[in-house]
Amino acid sequence: MxxxxxxxxxxxxxxxxxxxxxxxxxxxxxxxxxxxxxxxxxxxxxxxxxxxxxxxxxxxxxxxxxxxxxxxxxxxxxxxxxxxxxxxxxxxxARRPEDSGKKAKVGFVRQVGLSTIHTVQTGFSILVFAVSLVVALIGAIRHPQTIRWRDFFGAAAASSTDALPVTVLLCSIVGFIIAFQTMPSFEQFGMPSMVGVVIGVSMVRELGPLITAIILAGRSGSAFAAELGTMTVTNEIDALRALDLEPVRFLVVPRLLAVAIMAPLLSILATLAGLMGGYLVLWDKDISFLFFYDQLKHSLHPHDFMQAVFKMFVFSLLVGSAGCLAGLQTADGPGAVGRSATRAVVAGIVLVILADGLMGAIFYSLGW
Amino acid sequence: MTHANDESSVILSADRLSIGYDGEAVMRDLSFDVRRGEVLVICGGSGCGKTTLMRTIATLLPPISGSLKVSGVELVGADKRGLTTIRNSIGVMFQNGALFGGLSVLENVMLPMEAHRHLRKPVRREMARCLLSAVYLQDAANKLPNELSGGMQKRAAIARALALEPPIVVLDEPSAGLDPITSAELDQLIKYICHSTRRSFIVVTHELPSIFEIADRMVFLDATTKTVTAVGKPQELLRSGPERVRQFLSRTPNDPKKEAA
Missing domain, CATH: 3.30.750.24 (STAS domain)
Known part of the structure; x- marks a missing residue:
């Protein structure tokens, strides 16, 4: 110009x-x-x-x-x-806004107050969700015909067979790494065969369920949050409520039951894969499988396996609940579903590790 | 509106155009043109291919055969440069507004300018504010799209479609889901912008009040024959158009006896 x-x-x-x-x-x-x-x-x-x-x-x-x-x-x-x-x-x-359009600054005290209210509200909503979940689970157990079995089988497949390859792969590699890392120390004391005990105890009591739970949080937790989050954004959850169908019972219960049943089974396979991965290092040191099996038999007790299955059951409930809650609490906006999925994964992993620590302390104090 | 007749030069022309998905034609042998400074309404019953035609004009769907010229550039077989020329000639407003939810309304309008113009930020901002003023959204500049009503979102989308000052603006169902007053206000806005900026508007709609209010001419797509049944002024087509078009424009239901026969 x-x-x-x-x-x-x-x-x-x-x-x-x-x-x-x-x-x-x-x-x-x-x-x-x-x-x-x-x-x-x-x-x-x-x-x-x-x-x-x-x-x-x-x-x-x-x-x-x-x-x-x-x-x-x-x-x-x-x-x-x-x-x-x-x-x-x-x-x-030339029409311009009457005010500057800038939002008024929020004072420190007001900010603290708003954060407190938000935290209390979040806590309350979690409590409400937990109570309605327990009620819905009891209702579902009393009336199994009310469970949406299509959702149940879909979630069961997603959290078991679909997750099996990656879980088995990761656990076998972790078992292999533990054996590999501990072998030199035990060799110094002339006890390379003791590596089998370390692999057995760590995989069965701790790492098998923990790694499975973390994979579950990444796969199923985020998937639940994304599914329910999308349904929230597209008003499907409101439609359910308007039809007098409780979303927790209709959507959360089948998913939660599916992971609670399938995840412990997945964890057992993952633990076996971890043991096999660890045995590869022992095999390289000419330690026979029968000897390894014998060591496992002497170092592990039935309650160790029960403990692992129980832990995984608790982990799956926590991961599933965190995923579903994050999905149901999805806000509006373009990144809302993504944020819910992220929140589900982070909350799931944090809850799993907290629960693991708590249960570990309880089992130790009980002498298990 | 008489200016359409005064400026009768054609800015978009379709000749025996076939459109559809994956090589399967939804509509065939479409022939019509759009003149500078006119509002051309594309209408027809549900599922007749209005949105498919809109997406083809907006270069989002490749035409199957025939010819579609936009600002003298042939879309069928166009290379990258040709596509860019066509895309810069057309502003599009999608049915749901399709505003970017993470950006404020002002940023949404500034976005095309940032990408395609080499203007300094204060210039772009002032231009975007002018557009928001023109669509009565001056007070919503700093709001996010989800804080706006449906009508406001559509007006913001129109402002964004105008950001690059394209000679053709395509609006997909601008009145859909709006109350009659908001819908009438939007019609007035389209007429005003068309008249004052001498742009051509292609409006895809089946809202009869909007058609009669804004259309200089209309193209009627028939789902049965899968082609253009009539092109002309709505009032004339209502009086002396093909039977199906008159039925559509007079909002007459199908006769069950005729259908049974």
Whole structure:
């Protein structure tokens, strides 16, 4: 845009806008003409308009910016070479918000108060969810025909057979690594065969269920949150409530029952895979499988296996609940479902590790 | 609106155009044109292919055969440069607004300018504010799309469609889901922008009040014959158009006896 800008008296400015130009010229016009005029804010401005109509949006923006600024300071703007109704055209583009549009700053005390209220509300909603979940589970057990079996089998497949390859792979690698890392120390004491005991105790009592639970949180927890979150965003949850169908009973119970039943089974297979992975290192040291099996038999007791299955049962309930709760609490907005899935995974893993620590302490104090 | 007749130069023309998905034609032999500065309404019953045609014009679906010229550039077989020219010539408003939820309304309108113009930020911001003012959303500039009503979202989407000052603006069902007053206000807005900026509007709708209010001409798509049944002014087509078009425009239900026969 070719621009001629003549400054007359101190409070009077005349601007001439010539033919339509490219963006580079418009940038020059803005910085050399519009911004100085906005800064000086003269009381009278005459704008010479070009012949070409309609004005481009960039030209109109320049006219509007100057006109708005000058008039807000009580000045006058005149348009030369304009149609009689040009003032009205400018008005169409010159409506501006009455306030600045900036949100008022929230004070520290108010912020603390709001955070506290939010935390209490979150805690209360978790409590409500937990109570309604227990009620729904009892109802489902008393009336199994009310369970949506299609959802149950879908979730069961997703949390067992679909998750089996990755769980087995990871657990076998972890078993292999533990054996590999502990072998040199035991070899120093001339007891390489004791590695089998370490693998057995760590995989059966701890790592088998823990790794399975973490994979479960990443796969099923996030999937539950995404499924229910999408249903929340698309008002399907509201539709269920409007049909007098309780979402917890209708959607959460089948998913939770599925993971609670299938995850312990998955954990058993994962533990076996971990033991086999560890045995690979022992096999390399010419330790027979029968000897390894014998060591496991002497170092592990039936209650160790029961403990592992019980732990996995608790983990699956925590992961499933965290996923479903995150899904049902999905807010509006484009990233809401993604945020719910993230929250489900993080909450699931944190809950699993907290529960693992707590149960470990309890079992230790009981002498198991 | 008489300016459409004054400026009768064609800016978009379809000639024996076939459109559809995966090579399977939904509509065949579509022939019509859009003149500079007119509002052309594409209408027809549900499932007749209105949105498919809109998506084809917006270059989101490749045409199957025939010819579709936009600003003199042939879309069928167009290379990347041709597609870019066509896309810069067309602003699109989708049925649900399709605003980017993570950006404020002002940022939504500024986004196309950031990508395709080389203007400084203050210029872009002022241009976006002008557009929001034109669609009566000056107070919603800093709000997120989910804080707006359906009508406001559609107006914001129109502002975004106008951001690059395209000669053609395509609106998909602008009145859908809006109350009659908001719908009428949107019609007035479309007419005003079309008249004042001399752009061409292609409006896909089956809302009869909107058709009669805004259309300079209309194209009627028939789901049965899978082609254009009529092109013309709505009032004229209501008086002397094909039977199916008159039935559509006069909102007459099908005769069950005729259908049974």
């Amino acid at each position: 070719k621009v001629e800008c003549a400054y007359g008296m101190e409070s009077t400015v005349t601007i001439q806008i010539a033919a339509v130009g490219d963006d580079a010229n418009m940038n020059v016009f803005w910085s050399t003409v519009v911004e100085p005029v906005l800064a000086r804010c003269p009381s009278q401005v005459s704008i010479h308009l070009p012949d070409v109509r309609p004005l481009s949006l960039a030209q109109m923006a320049a006219v509007v910016a100057i006109a708005t600024r000058v008039r807000s300071n009580g000045g006058t703007v005149s348009y030369i070479g304009a149609e009689p109704d040009f003032h009205q055209v400018v008005e169409v583009f």
